Amino acid sequence: xxxxxxxxxxxxxxxxxxxxxxxxxxxxxxxxxxxxxxxxxxxxxxxxxxxxxxxxxxxxxxxxxxxxxxxxxxxxxxxxxxxxxxxxxxxxxxxxxxxxxxxxxxxxxxxxxxxxxxxxxxxxxxxxxxxxxxxxxxxxxxxxxxxxxxxxxxxxxxxxxxxxxxxxxxxxxxxxxxxxxxxxxxxxxxxxxxxxxxxxxxxxxxxxxxxxxxxxxxxxxxxxxxxxxxxxxxxxxxxxxxxxxxxxxxxxxxxxxxxxxxxxxxxxxxxxxxxxxxxxxxxxxxxxxxxxxxxxxxxxxxxxxxxxxxxxxxxxxxxxxxxxxxxxxxxxxxxxxxxxxxxxxxxxxxxxxxxxxxxxxxxxxxxxxxxxxxxxxxxxxxxxxxxxxxxxxxxxxxxxxxxxxxxxxxxxxxxxxxxxxxxxxxxxx
Amino acid sequence: xxxxxxxxxxxxxxxxxxxxxxxxxxxxxxxxxxxxxxxxxxxxxxxxxxxxxxxxxxxxxxxxxxxxxxxxxxxxxx
Numbered sequence: 381x382x383x384x385x386x387x388x389x390x391x392x393x394x395x396x397x398x399x400x401x402x403x404x405x406x407x408x409x410x411x412x413x414x415x416x417x418x419x420x421x422x423x424x425x426x427x428x429x430x431x432x433x434x435x436x437x438x439x440x441x442x443x444x445x446x447x448x449x450x451x452x453x454x455x456x457x458x459x460x461x462x463x464x465x466x467x468x469x470x471x472x473x474x475x476x477x478x479x480x481x482x483x484x485x486x487x488x489x490x491x492x493x494x495x496x497x498x499x500x501x502x503x504x505x506x507x508x509x510x511x512x513x514x515x516x517x518x519x520x521x522x523x524x525x526x527x528x529x530x531x532x533x534x535x536x537x538x539x540x541x542x543x544x545x546x547x548x549x550x551x552x553x554x555x556x557x558x559x560x561x562x563x564x565x566x567x568x569x570x571x572x573x574x575x576x577x578x579x580x581x582x583x584x585x586x587x588x589x590x591x592x593x594x595x596x597x598x599x600x601x602x603x604x605x606x607x608x609x610x611x612x613x614x615x616x617x618x619x620x621x622x623x624x625x626x627x628x629x630x631x632x633x634x635x636x637x638x639x640x641x642x643x644x645x646x647x648x649x650x651x652x653x654x655x656x657x658x659x660x661x662x663x664x665x666x667x668x669x670x671x672x673x674x675x676x677x678x679x680x681x682x683x684x685x686x687x688x689x690x691x692x693x694x695x696x697x698x699x700x701x702x703x704x705x706x707x708x709x710x711x712x713x714x715x716x717x718x719x720x721x722x723x724x725x726x727x728x729x730x731x732x733x734x735x736x737x738x739x740x741x742x743x744x745x746x747x748x749x750x751x752x753x754x755x756x757x758x759x760x761x762x763x764x765x766x767x768x769x770x771x772x773x774x775x776x777x778x779x780x781x782x783x784x785x786x787x788x789x790x791x792x793x794x795x796x797x798x799x800x801x802x803x804x805x806x807x808x809x
Numbered sequence: 810x811x812x813x814x815x816x817x818x819x820x821x822x823x824x825x826x827x828x829x830x831x832x833x834x835x836x837x838x839x840x841x842x843x844x845x846x847x848x849x850x851x852x853x854x855x856x857x858x859x860x861x862x863x864x865x866x867x868x869x870x871x872x873x874x875x876x877x878x879x880x881x882x883x884x885x886x887x
Contacts, residue, residue, distance in 0.1 A: 739811075755811065755813075757813035787872050787875045795874045800835050
């Protein structure tokens with residue numbers, strides 16, 4: 381059995397599975413039940429001046445029979461006084477001293493406000509702080525959350541104010557509602573952040589009821605933008621984690637967040653540079669006990685890979701994440717259809733005809749059976765046919781061997797500049 | 810005509826010129842494709858200009874140049 385424990389910027393945790401700051405970490409009752417179920421840590425629902433929440437708060441996007449493909453909320457931070465939360469944090473830490481409790485914090489962007497809350501929260505005994513610069517709704521209208529997180533200089537300043545008094549590691553939680561998340565990440569680090577966590581939720585409107593014309597959700601017939609999360613956002617989160625992980629000016633541990641629902645998702649986020657991960661929507665959908673399957677799955681995976689520690693996964697795929705301009709233009713894959721597995725539904729043919737390069741022919745073989753066949757010389761290897769194919773093993777994407785030497789777009793651009801810049805002709809062959 | 814056939818026709822034009830001893834003297838890419846100028850030193854020939862329309866032919870001609878650069882670099886290090 382592999383060692384699942386992690387050290388996240390000096391914060392020890394029995395495993396990489398943390399609950400994100402959200403409704404499942406609202407109370408001591410919930411967090412203690414989560415720890416009993418197996419979660420290694422919890423980021424307490426954001427503390428700050430208590431708010432008043434609306435009813436309704438949540439909405440989901442169901443797609444193709446999959447319930448909660450995406451999840452939308454307009455709930456804000458804690459609606460309970462700080463002392464009530466601190467008392468429950470204290471009790472929870474006393475019962476579970478080896479589990480990780482991080483306090484998520486959000487106050488107005490004023491130095492004295494940050495100093496006050498940091499001192500009061502750390503006095504109760506937490507393992508670290510997470511600065512919520514990401515909440516996209518409600519708090520942002522008051523200059524907090526994403527409104528702070530979208531201003532790199534404000535992220536840097538507030539992080540620095542926190543670091544002036546903090547005695548535990550400081551994690552800065554980043555908003556995805558920005559053009560380049562690495563800019564904010566770098567400013568967090570300049571402000572002294574010990575780690576970053578990403579992503580917070582994405583600006584969203586879950587839907588419009590086409591019968592009542594109300595927004596989904598709505599509060600007495602009025603709606604407002606909320607934060608989107610759940611499986612649908614995972615690719616966006618993974619990309620942003622990867623961008624931060626490969627940015628040398630960021631260079632701090634990453635807590636990966638965004639649509640993580642399975643142990644496989646956890647592996648992906650860790651391979652792409654996360655030291656640990658946080659989960660919310662999957663727990664809101666299925667409950668705390670999903671962590672049991674995540675732990676079992678991760679353990680089996682690590683054993684199969686012959687890895688002694690989960691930390692051996694961290695960042696292993698980062699060097700494989702590059703810029704488009706450095707990809708090899710001469711690498712070539714083509715589709716091959718396996719007749720024995722093909723069910724002749726023609727979806728690949730339709731997709732190729734209508735949306736790609738018209739290279740899948742509908743033919744009749746020697747036995748008079750209808751078959752689909754790829755003209756490989758015309759196939760650009762786009763993958764679309766294999767994506768839409770509903771039959772396992774019916775289409776393989778095959779890498780062609782013995783092609784031309786590797787050449788990227790950037791190499792090509794340089795060589796063209798070289799040719800055009802010289803007065804003598806360039807040698808070829 | 811299939812995309813491959815269009816590419817193959819352009820590739821043959823490139824390879825024919827290279828086979829006759831022509832080298833690439835310039836590549837200018839614009840909205841209409843790539844205008845590639847070939848000239849030959851011995852015996853003097855050209856310039857000959859090809860307008861390459863297909864992506865694969867535009868890739869092919871620069872792959873030849875990248876190959877040439879690598880070959881030259883390898884010879885320098887010998």
